[in-house]
Amino acid sequence: MRFLLGFMLVVAAPLQAETIVAQSKITAVTVYPQGARLTREVAFTAPAGMHDLLVTDLPQATDPQTLRIAPSEGVKIGAYSLRTDRLPPRAAAKSADQIAAEAALEAATAVAISAQLALDGVTARITAANAQIAYLGRLGATDAKTETEVLQSTARMIGAEVLAAAQTALAARADLPAAQKALKAADEAQQDAQAALEALSRPDKDYAALSLALSLAAPGPGVIELTQFVDAATWSPLYDIALDRAAGQVVIDRALLVSQDTGEDWAGVALTLSTAQPGNRPDPTTLWPDLHRIYDPAERSEKSVGRFASPAPMAEADMAVGGMAEPVMEPALMTSVAFQGDIVVYAYPNPVDIADGVENLRLALDQIAVPASSKAQAIPRYDATAFMMAEFSNNSGQILLPGPATLTRDGAMIGQTQLEAIAPGAKTTLGFGAIEGLRLKRSMPSRAEGDRGVFSKSNQIEETAVLSVENLTDEAWPVRILEVIPHSEQEDLVITFVAVPPVTEQDTDDKRGVLAWDLTVPAGQTQDITLSTRESWPEGKELNAPRY
Structure with a gap:
């Protein structure tokens, strides 16, 4: 029980x-x-x-x-x-690939050993034949005093044996290159197998x-x-942006570059890329009350400095209202990438492998084609050629994140740029390289006063410049020409200008004094713009302005 x-x-x-x-x-x-x-x-x-x-x-x-x-x-x-x-x-734990790599290395090692043994066998045959020849030579020398008939018989025997040994050595030497080649190939295969195993095996x-x-x-x-x-992981977008002027569009190929240094390999993982930044602060910077006070300078000067050497502590309520004792709250350190709009998530359709610390994985994302208008932009003040500019809107419905972009124009690679973030529906303009056939020049013609393009006196400056665009191509080019003139924020400093032909836009892109002309320059011709500027101010005052 x-x-x-x-x-x-x-x-x-x-x-x-x-x-x-x-x-x-x-x-x-x-x-x-x-x-x-x-x-x-x-x-x-x-x-x-x-x-x-x-x-x-x-x-x-x-x-x-x-x-x-x-x-x-x-x-x-x-x-x-x-x-x-x-x-x-x-x-x-070993993966199936590691097990297979170890088996391949073992097989390659066995082949290398066999190849070495084969080479050693050929070398031994050569060594043995040479030793036999040497021995027979010494044997013939010791029998020099024997009887003639015996000596003749010995000589014939030695000759036949030396001939056989020499033929054996020659045959072995003939096999030597193949044996050496086989050993070299076996060693290389063994090294490749070792490298393949090391690539699969992380420390x-x-x-x-x-x-x-x-x-x-x-x-x-x-x-x-x-x-x-x-x-220790990151991703960034990559772009290939192609301008097709004939089709009137920009084609954007988007890709993603992923890398990690986490201490372990990622093998066959489902990959998702997110624009969220969990390392950043989740809330805005705190604003503290800002108390200002006024005082009578005379009354303050009468007070002793010693009275203010150790001020009485402020009450807690005063500190809350005045903010005098509150620390200044600096914004948290932000990453260099700025994002607009909602969080975007990309789910890659296939499993991926990313090795620890040694691999940058590039993944193709998609292709976006958007209508684009293109024209040449010329700044004769600084540049020798005009540049191709394309304007387009992001109608993809997704934010285009900041990242490096490789640019091509009509099939030719132009260079690289850093694409800024473009929100859905936003408009942007990208440069697509110099147009060598549109040559620029800015000249200042001679004046009767002897100065080159500038007439000045104590309270007035007049300047005349000629902007030229020479079209050396066989097509007519729409060109936007930009120039800057001085601007004033004082009523006494009066600045006027006269342009021939007249400007298309003034204060372009909300930049004071920037003038723009939208012109078409026919093939093989030159378009000139004459720009005269006058600055005047009252007598007795001086102009303080940088000259370009």
């Missing part, structure tokens, strides 16, 4: 806690402009009851504050801890171990999903 009761107690008691060692697999990654959120799965099989699950392949930089754990159905999670020191040993860096208590309602497989945030 006592035995039966003990047996029943054992059966009714829960199973003792068992430590289950498991490894995690990164299944999904969301990469931000700075940082990434990793999703891992830990699969295990265990009987019903309480267990300790030990996961030993987390990066050492794992932040316990960002670590989140979600069990599958039927699994309950208890307390857990993250350790980065005094860790239990772990067995490194065993420092790691962290996650230990958590769990219970299973029923025996069977279970899954624990881990999510964590890591800093």
